[in-house]
Amino acid sequence: MNIKSFKVERWLNTYESDADYEMAETDVEPFTLKELLELGDFKKLEEQLLSIKLGYNNPTSGSDKLKETVASLYQHNARIENVLITTGAIEADYHVTNYLANQGDTVIAQFPAYQALYSTAEARGAKIKYWRMKPENEYKPDINELKRLIDEKTKLIVLNIPNNPTGAVISEVQLKTILKWAEEQDFYVLCDEVYHELELIKGVVPPYGRSLSKKAISVGSMSKAYGLSGLRLGWIVGPKGIVQKCWEGKDYTTISNAPLSDFLAIFALINREKIMHRNLTIARKNFKTLLEWFKEHEYFFDYIMPEVGVLCFPKLRNIPLTSEELCKIIFTEKKLLLVPGECFDMPGHLRIGFGGDSKNFNTCLSILSDYLNKNFRNK
Numbered sequence: 061m062n063i064k065s066f067k068v069e070r071w072l073n074t075y076e077s078d079a080d081y082e083m084a085e086t087d088v089e090p091f092t093l094k095e096l097l098e099l100g101d102f103k104k105l106e107e108q109l110l111s112i113k114l115g116y117n118n119p120t121s122g123s124d125k126l127k128e129t130v131a132s133l134y135q136h137n138a139r140i141e142n143v144l145i146t147t148g149a150i151e152a153d154y155h156v157t158n159y160l161a162n163q164g165d166t167v168i169a170q171f172p173a174y175q176a177l178y179s180t181a182e183a184r185g186a187k188i189k190y191w192r193m194k195p196e197n198e199y200k201p202d203i204n205e206l207k208r209l210i211d212e213k214t215k216l217i218v219l220n221i222p223n224n225p226t227g228a229v230i231s232e233v234q235l236k237t238i239l240k241w242a243e244e245q246d247f248y249v250l251c252d253e254v255y256h257e258l259e260l261i262k263g264v265v266p267p268y269g270r271s272l273s274k275k276a277i278s279v280g281s282m283s284k285a286y287g288l289s290g291l292r293l294g295w296i297v298g299p300k301g302i303v304q305k306c307w308e309g310k311d312y313t314t315i316s317n318a319p320l321s322d323f324l325a326i327f328a329l330i331n332r333e334k335i336m337h338r339n340l341t342i343a344r345k346n347f348k349t350l351l352e353w354f355k356e357h358e359y360f361f362d363y364i365m366p367e368v369g370v371l372c373f374p375k376l377r378n379i380p381l382t383s384e385e386l387c388k389i390i391f392t393e394k395k396l397l398l399v400p401g402e403c404f405d406m407p408g409h410l411r412i413g414f415g416g417d418s419k420n421f422n423t424c425l426s427i428l429s430d431y432l433n434k435n436f437r438n439k
């Protein structure tokens with residue numbers, strides 16, 4: 061399969077190891093193992109961890125206990141046989157789109173979006189139609205536009221709720237409408253929901269897609285909202301037949317998820333309230349700081365504040381450089397890593413991640429302020 065280079069991942073891999081400061085990450089400040097285990101009975105957990113056999117998981121689709129725990133997150137349509145544990149959401153997205161998208165199919169994907177949500181389907185030969193979220197509409201989706209894109213060959217609609225890079229969401233009414241169309245016209249809806257729990261503003265996130273319809277395939281992860289990206293653990297919750305086919309696909313990619321991660325993911329999901337309390341506290345604090353910062357820097361940015369997640373995607377103003385040039389110069393001079401809109405085929409924008417440690421985040425904002433003010437203010 062001839063797949064396009066993954067722009068944002070390549071960008072991060074080029075610069076990240078030399079960065080001193082970062083606003084490029086998409087997850088909440090990761091837990092240390094110690095910090096995670098301290099949420100429970102540390103001694104007992106330590107003993108349990110030390111006795112885990114470092115073999116393949118049995119079954120390779122994830123332990124029954126983990127699949128059961130994941131299934132319990134969804135209100136409907138999720139039993140153990142509907143769940144496949146994967147190596148991150150990235151593997152989940154890959155297998156769902158790889159299996160469902162074929163030559164001659166139409167796949168409709170939100171745009172801008174994380175590239176994994178459409179490049180695999182494109183490489184499989186499907187025709188990709190983009191459902192564009194426009195900055196002038198505050199990245200709010202126009203469902204009538206989506207309706208016009210659906211044709212008789214539509215096999216899959218790919219949604220990212222909330223969206224990377226914009227942080228915008230689809231409303232519950234809109235999601236229910238899309239799922240009703242899927243049921244009537246017999247296509248599937250992939251809902252990548254890896255930022256779902258990070259509600260900055262209460263009541264804006266719709267329920268998980270899979271809780272609403274059997275035509276929905278939900279993808280989740282321990283990475284973003286849970287701050288546990290190093291577990292490399294995600295999941296698919298979908299129709300039994302599709303889950304089985306994705307498992308067969310996984311035989312060719314990673315075979316099995318890691319038993320250590322399986323154990324820690326069960327522990328984290330059981331303690332999700334404590335985890336989300338810590339993570340939402342960080343996200344909301346940084347969100348408030350960012351909002352105030354943007355108000356002071358309106359000369360440089362047209363911004364639309366996100367409603368969920370730890371990402372936003374402002375447009376640059378009054379800066380005589382492309383977003384890529386700006387990111388490269390700031391990186392060279394200040395060792396501060398940002399992501400340019402070019403990584404999402406939206407030049408002129410910056411993706412700012414604000415899930416990191418609050419003190420570091422404030423330092424990053426000061427560095428960016430100093431740089432912009434010194435070089436471009438009223439010039």
Ligand SMILES: Cc1ncc(COP(=O)(O)O)c(C=O)c1O
Nearest residue numbers: 086148149150174224281283294
């Ligand atoms: C929308 C989306 N899906 C999936 C992923 C991959 O996440 P994971 O670490 O779970 O593989 C990312 C990572 O940035 C993402 O933004």
